[in-house]
Amino acid sequence: MSALENRQTFVQRMLFQGFVILVLAAMLALTVNQFRGERLPWVGDFSASDGGDAAHDDGTTISLAEARTLFDADQVQFVDARSMDDFEAGHIRGALNLPWLEFDAHIEAVLPELRDDVTIVTYCDGEACHLSKDLARSLKDMGFVKVKVLVNGWSIWRDAGLPTAEGAS
Amino acid sequence: MIRQRIDTILRILLGIIFIYASLDKIVHPKAFATAIHNYQILPDDLVNLAALILPWLELVIGALMLANRWVPGALMWINLLMIIFAGSLIFNLLRGVNVYCGCFSTRIQEADKATMAFSVSRDLLFLCASLYLFVRVFKNDPPPSEDPISV
Numbered sequence: 001m002s003a004l005e006n007r008q009t010f011v012q013r014m015l016f017q018g019f020v021i022l023v024l025a026a027m028l029a030l031t032v033n034q035f036r037g038e039r040l041p042w043v044g045d046f047s048a049s050d051g052g053d054a055a056h057d058d059g060t061t062i063s064l065a066e067a068r069t070l071f072d073a074d075q076v077q078f079v080d081a082r083s084m085d086d087f088e089a090g091h092i093r094g095a096l097n098l099p100w101l102e103f104d105a106h107i108e109a110v111l112p113e114l115r116d117d118v119t120i121v122t123y124c125d126g127e128a129c130h131l132s133k134d135l136a137r138s139l140k141d142m143g144f145v146k147v148k149v150l151v152n153g154w155s156i157w158r159d160a161g162l163p164t165a166e167g168a169s
Numbered sequence: 170m171i172r173q174r175i176d177t178i179l180r181i182l183l184g185i186i187f188i189y190a191s192l193d194k195i196v197h198p199k200a201f202a203t204a205i206h207n208y209q210i211l212p213d214d215l216v217n218l219a220a221l222i223l224p225w226l227e228l229v230i231g232a233l234m235l236a237n238r239w240v241p242g243a244l245m246w247i248n249l250l251m252i253i254f255a256g257s258l259i260f261n262l263l264r265g266v267n268v269y270c271g272c273f274s275t276r277i278q279e280a281d282k283a284t285m286a287f288s289v290s291r292d293l294l295f296l297c298a299s300l301y302l303f304v305r306v307f308k309n310d311p312p313p314s315e316d317p318i319s320v
Contacts, residue, residue, distance in 0.1 A: 010241060010310045017242020021233070025226035033198065033221050040198045044217035046206055083281060089265070126267050127207050155266065 060136060062148035064156050067121055071162070077115040079139070080169075081124045081131035082154070090166050092123065092157050097169035100124075100131040103138065110169075119146040123153020172305070179302050180234050183247060186295065187231030193274050194224035204271025208257050226250075240306055247299040255292035258285055 033039055062070075070076035071094075078095035080087050087097040098110045114120065120139060122132040129152070136147045150157070158164055194201040202220035205211060211219055227250070230243040254272070261268050262285050270288040 006310060007307075010307060014241035014245050017239045018245045019242075021229055021239065021242050021246060022222075022226065025229045026222050028229070029221045029225040032195075032225075038199065040202065040217055040221060042218055042221070043214050044202055044206075046213040046216065085282075086267075128203060129267070 060133070060147070060149050061151055062119075062121055064150065064160060067148075067150050067153075067157075068160075068162060070119055070121070075118045077118050077120045078150075078153075079110075079114070079120060079122045079135065080154070081122050081129075081135040084168070086125070086154075088166065088168050090158065090164055091154065093163035093165045095123075095165075095169075098135060100135045100138075103135070114144075116144060119148060120144055121148045121150050121153070123150040123157070125152065125154040127152050176302060176305050179298050180237065180240065183295070183299055183302070184231045184234030187227045187234065187247065189231075190273050191224040191227035191231060194220070194271075195228065198224070201271060204268075207268045207271070208261060209266060209268075210257050210260065223250075241310075244299060244303045244306060248296065248303055251292055251296035251299055255289055255296060258289045258292065262286065262289065 030042075067076065071078075071092075078092045080091045080095045080097045081100040082091075082097075083099050083101065084097060087095075087099075091097065096110050096113055098106050120136075122136045122139070124131040132149045132151070132153065136149045139147045198217075198220050201224065202217050205220050205223075206213070206216050226246065230246045233239045233243040234247070254270075258268070258270060262282065267281065267285065270285065272288055272292075
């Protein structure tokens, strides 16, 4: 067999194997999913994750639309739970930076700035980001009553073209 | 001889890595779907299907690598997947979206740029290993009888 033929058969074999592997994996996956207790639908509904998050709303989250309304009426104090670097690179205009991971180091400086006459809205970046939720819980424990979380706040605020700023707090 | 040993070690390592990476995702498909959704790359309609099939694909190719069967097909997938994994992480690093990679565990954690950079480096290291192995398998095809990597 010539070298060229060798290569052709190698590629053919590789593609054939790859295809069978994929079919096998898909069959296994869908069969197991069909018979497991907590079945995952083939097509998921992620519409809730644009900020409204009705499915997971335990009363602590706020939608982008609500946050915007409060912002326009100057009835909101945004608190950015991300790191100082991320904050300086860009944040919601008027937000204070209180990095959750360095909470103790920053809280004393931030506390006097924090308006308690309006709704405090914490945010970070990414659907899964827990910083804003942990920060909100902590602020509530400290006695702040109106504290909400804007899930995936930085991304959805920026993507919506709403006012942002750069630089330190 | 040494090269063949290296091939065998890499083949087994990649097999173990892929099997290990698949297990938690197979057990927690919903959490893995959330992780994939966080990447904000796939259309929403495809997220769940990917979350269901990808872990099993990893398991099957990991098992084939360990068993030394269908190595060309398995390696093709490993290379393809590592390029996709590293590529999506780099893409999100560059556009400034912090994602927790969800590479080995579906437990969602906070991701910062250092964590993401570590995940990217790790993925690229695996990609180097799988590319090297792929070239070796391709060059040795058809394998001589004493070759440790079979078809």
